[in-house]
Amino acid sequence: MKRVSLTQYLVEEQRLYNNIPAELRLLIEVVARSCKTISHAVGKGALGEVLGSAGSENVQGEVQKKLDIISNEMLLEANEWGGHLAAMASEEMEGIHPIPNRYPKGEYLLLFDPLDGSSNIDVNVSIGTIFSVLKAPDGMAEPTEKDFLQCGAKQVAAGYAVYGPQTVLVLTTGNGVNCFTLDREMGSWVLTQRDMKIPAETKEFAINASNARHWYPPVKRYVDEMLAGETGVRQKNFNMRWIASMVADVHRILNRGGIFMYPADAREPDKPGKLRLMYEANPMAFIVEQAGGAATNGKQRILDVQPQKLHERVAVFLGSRSEVERVTSYHAE
Numbered sequence: 001m002k003r004v005s006l007t008q009y010l011v012e013e014q015r016l017y018n019n020i021p022a023e024l025r026l027l028i029e030v031v032a033r034s035c036k037t038i039s040h041a042v043g044k045g046a047l048g049e050v051l052g053s054a055g056s057e058n059v060q061g062e063v064q065k066k067l068d069i070i071s072n073e074m075l076l077e078a079n080e081w082g083g084h085l086a087a088m089a090s091e092e093m094e095g096i097h098p099i100p101n102r103y104p105k106g107e108y109l110l111l112f113d114p115l116d117g118s119s120n121i122d123v124n125v126s127i128g129t130i131f132s133v134l135k136a137p138d139g140m141a142e143p144t145e146k147d148f149l150q151c152g153a154k155q156v157a158a159g160y161a162v163y164g165p166q167t168v169l170v171l172t173t174g175n176g177v178n179c180f181t182l183d184r185e186m187g188s189w190v191l192t193q194r195d196m197k198i199p200a201e202t203k204e205f206a207i208n209a210s211n212a213r214h215w216y217p218p219v220k221r222y223v224d225e226m227l228a229g230e231t232g233v234r235q236k237n238f239n240m241r242w243i244a245s246m247v248a249d250v251h252r253i254l255n256r257g258g259i260f261m262y263p264a265d266a267r268e269p270d271k272p273g274k275l276r277l278m279y280e281a282n283p284m285a286f287i288v289e290q291a292g293g294a295a296t297n298g299k300q301r302i303l304d305v306q307p308q309k310l311h312e313r314v315a316v317f318l319g320s321r322s323e324v325e326r327v328t329s330y331h332a333e
């Protein structure tokens with residue numbers, strides 16, 4: 001089989017569809033290189049002194065792990081000097097990070113969740129990185145947070161890496177979804193799955209069931225109906241999986257279907273769920289839609305949600321189209 005590298009793929013895409021200008025290709029390559037560096041650090045585990053808590057909290061009030069901070073630094077450093085970006089934003093930083101004046105500036109904005117699934121770091125379960133690329137608004141002078149507040153439909157690229165038994169990078173630039181596997185010996189990303197498609201039907205769901213007592217009625221009804229199995233209204237048995245790393249749960253769904261849910265619940269009515277819109281839900285929604293699936297917040301398409309702030313949270317229902325449509329329809333009743 002002919003090996004196609006990430007660079008080859010990106011260059012060929014540009015030739016065929018004219019959708020990945022050189023600046024964007026270089027940006028994606030730098031992000032992919034950062035993921036390779038993070039993967040290397042993850043792989044060292046206790047030997048690299050990357051495990052454990054950093055003893056600090058991020059803007060969301062979550063305890064930061066050492067690897068959250070290390071990954072954030074790696075992404076910032078690698079992407080600062082390339083000349084493709086105007087600014088970056090991250091789960092681990094309260095404000096945006098404009099490109100310092102000593103470096104050339106570019107026309108893109110990069111957002112990331114540097115390390116997704118932090119609770120799994122110390123127990124050697126798959127974790128990852130999620131990223132989203134937006135175009136900086138025309139005529140923008142100094143970048144501000146407001147420039148980032150574009151709906152997900154405006155993303156020009158999105159992807160995630162999974163640091164698991166294999167390290168993979170899943171990418172969309174709006175023309176389908178492709179998966180690259182890191183060849184650890186060669187240090188290169190090799191195209192291993194072209195045009196990934198999520199099956200429309202599924203018998204598998206993912207939700208943190210320990211929150212069941214707080215769920216709102218549409219979610220409770222939807223999950224109860226699945227749990228009732230063959231003898232219930234759905235007339236089939238469902239299986240459940242919950243990895244607690246969104247990257248790993250989404251990667252399973254891209255490969256064999258399923259629905260992933262992190263709903264809003266009654267604990268904190270002002271907070272719509274746990275996941276963050278701009279660097280978790282939006283990039284994953286873009287990928288899932290490009291793979292033929294659907295992604296809503298229970299009421300509307302996630303990609304149409306107009307962000308009000310950088311670290312905004314959103315309820316998430318994504319994956320196999322027919323299931324996402326069903327649970328979304330329950331919210332309308």
Ligand SMILES: O=P(O)(O)OC[C@H]1O[C@](O)(COP(=O)(O)O)[C@@H](O)[C@@H]1O
Nearest residue numbers: 113115116117118119208244245246
């Ligand atoms: O701990 P819970 O409630 O199971 O939540 C798990 C969810 O939280 C997250 O870990 C949030 O990501 P971070 O590790 O980046 O904060 C998701 O990846 C995952 O789906």
Ligand SMILES: [Mg+2]
Nearest residue numbers: 113116117280
């Ligand atoms: Mg996350």
Ligand SMILES: [Mg+2]
Nearest residue numbers: 091113115116
């Ligand atoms: Mg994170």
